[in-house]
Amino acid sequence: MARVQVVILAAGKGTRMRSAQPKVLQLLAGKPLLHHVLHTAQQVADQEPVHLVVGHGAELLQASLGSVPGLVFHYQEPQRGTGDALRCALPGLAKEGRVLVLYGDVPLLQAQTLQAFLQHVPDDCVGLCSGELPDPSGYGRILRQEDGTVAGIQEERDCSPREREIREVNLGILVLPANRLENWLGALAPNNSQGEYYLTDLVSLAAQDGIKTIAYRLADPREALGVNDAEQLSQAERLLQARQIRTLQQAGLRCADPARVDLRGSLEFGPDCYLEPNVILEGRIELGARVRIGAGAILRDACIGNDVEILPYSLLEGCKIDHGARIGPFARIRPGSEIGANAHVGNFVETKKLRLGAGSKANHLSYLGDAEIGAQVNIGAGVITCNYDGVEKHKTEIGDGVFVGSDTQLVAPVRVGAGATIGAGSTITRDVPAGGLTLSRSPQKSIPHWHGPRQANKG
Numbered sequence: 001m002a003r004v005q006v007v008i009l010a011a012g013k014g015t016r017m018r019s020a021q022p023k024v025l026q027l028l029a030g031k032p033l034l035h036h037v038l039h040t041a042q043q044v045a046d047q048e049p050v051h052l053v054v055g056h057g058a059e060l061l062q063a064s065l066g067s068v069p070g071l072v073f074h075y076q077e078p079q080r081g082t083g084d085a086l087r088c089a090l091p092g093l094a095k096e097g098r099v100l101v102l103y104g105d106v107p108l109l110q111a112q113t114l115q116a117f118l119q120h121v122p123d124d125c126v127g128l129c130s131g132e133l134p135d136p137s138g139y140g141r142i143l144r145q146e147d148g149t150v151a152g153i154q155e156e157r158d159c160s161p162r163e164r165e166i167r168e169v170n171l172g173i174l175v176l177p178a179n180r181l182e183n184w185l186g187a188l189a190p191n192n193s194q195g196e197y198y199l200t201d202l203v204s205l206a207a208q209d210g211i212k213t214i215a216y217r218l219a220d221p222r223e224a225l226g227v228n229d230a231e232q233l234s235q236a237e238r239l240l241q242a243r244q245i246r247t248l249q250q251a252g253l254r255c256a257d258p259a260r261v262d263l264r265g266s267l268e269f270g271p272d273c274y275l276e277p278n279v280i281l282e283g284r285i286e287l288g289a290r291v292r293i294g295a296g297a298i299l300r301d302a303c304i305g306n307d308v309e310i311l312p313y314s315l316l317e318g319c320k321i322d323h324g325a326r327i328g329p330f331a332r333i334r335p336g337s338e339i340g341a342n343a344h345v346g347n348f349v350e351t352k353k354l355r356l357g358a359g360s361k362a363n364h365l366s367y368l369g370d371a372e373i374g375a376q377v378n379i380g381a382g383v384i385t386c387n388y389d390g391v392e393k394h395k396t397e398i399g400d401g402v403f404v405g406s407d408t409q410l411v412a413p414v415r416v417g418a419g420a421t422i423g424a425g426s427t428i429t430r431d432v433p434a435g436g437l438t439l440s441r442s443p444q445k446s447i448p449h450w451h452g453p454r455q456a457n458k459g
């Protein structure tokens with residue numbers, strides 16, 4: 001097979017999306033559309049650079065691609081159609097081998113499909129991917145001669161009513177002999193309803209030159225779904241989520257309902273993990289063995305040890321949870337938190353930059369921020385680390401085996417020695433010695449025969 005140079009067209013505005021963001025930067029499974037296409041393109045391009053045609057929002061696109069190596073950018077300004085876009089990349093392309101053109105808004109395409117397509121089309125022919133979609137609207141229709149040869153592509157807006165009935169559509173993937181491009185692209189004319197230079201017109205130009213076009217029918221044309229508007233974006237999202245969860249299930253992940261798990265990043269997991277409905281996993285997620293994640297839990301960049309149980313509606317971000325720990329329900333674990341083995345963090349507890357030792361428990365209604373808490377510590381209900389003085393954050397350190405009574409405020413910076421007990425309702429402003437009982441409480445008073453003001457007035 002001849003050398004393949006890959007070009008991705010991504011200069012369009014994406015008017016139909018009605019978004020302030022360039023279309024190819026819309027997120028699909030947490031990643032811009034363009035990044036999905038690029039990932040596939042790089043697998044096909046092998047060691048060759050990938051050519052990207054950018055225009056609308058070019059700076060944003062380039063910023064989003066940051067340090068991705070092996071990219072060559074071409075600029076299209078103004079954007080006068082897909083044919084014009086490819087022409088902008090011409091100066092950077094060698095005139096040998098083939099050029100594979102991909103659209104930045106066709107994100108579900110897989111490398112093995114493209115490989116099979118490239119194998120199928122002889123080097124000196126034009127090739128395109130086609131398919132029959134239940135709803136072909138918006139796609140170019142494939143025109144064939146009596147004998148079945150592909151004669152051209154007609155964009156929907158330019159279709160006659162009869163052509164519009166054609167169900168076989170152009171899925172937007174084209175491979176062309178590189179040495180013909182300059183001639184064909186130079187011959188394009190914007191004589192269509194949009195006044196644009198259509199890449200798809202190359203097919204009829206090729207036919208005029210006696211070059212055959214091979215239409216490769218995709219087994220599942222949904223793989224080449226084009227994302228032009230919000231509805232198609234959500235369709236692509238569901239298709240991709242279904243594909244991801246299928247792969248995860250094949251690898252042994254169990255879940256109550258595969259349609260109600262969303263993965264927007266990468267997931268690694270050990271044996272016998274189980275996800276209840278409506279779990280959202282974002283960023284980089286690692287699960288050990290036998291992790292159970294309850295309904296509605298959201299995890300973002302989290303590393304979860306063996307036998308951890310995350311109870312419903314908890315939000316965990318940028319954290320590490322050691323084996324056997326139990327989190328939630330309704331817990332909020334914020335970045336920089338490390339929850340020790342077999343520790344419990346219960347309902348309505350918020351943690352931030354917390355190191356909680358093994359076997360420690362904070363079961364109810366607490367804020368624990370910028371704190372280092374030892375092993376086997378009991379944090380009572382309503383305990384608050386007052387870490388912020390309005391200007392700076394301060395640290396709370398609590399030794400092993402401490403018992404912090406309910407509704408205690410620890411005004412940081414403050415240290416509590418190992419084995420100390422702090423009486424409920426205390427406001428701790430100075431370091432607490434190890435062992436013994438420390439409490440700060442105004443003495444309790446009882447006033448007998450006391451009547452409230454209203455009762456007094458009534459006599």
Ligand code: UD1
Pocket residue numbers: 009010011012013024053076078079080081082083084085103104105106138139140141153155169170171172197198199200225226227228
């Ligand atoms: C295109 C095809 C259509 C096909 C469909 C498949 C053409 C003329 N039509 O239509 O036959 O069925 O895709 O999804 O090619 N772009 C540029 N510069 C431009 C215009 C577009 O780089 O001047 C880029 C866009 O950013 C986008 C891609 O080319 O990534 C496709 O453009 P779009 O306007 O979405 O084409 P469709 O109308 O979907």
Ligand code: CA
Pocket residue numbers: 103105226227228
């Ligand atoms: Ca499109």
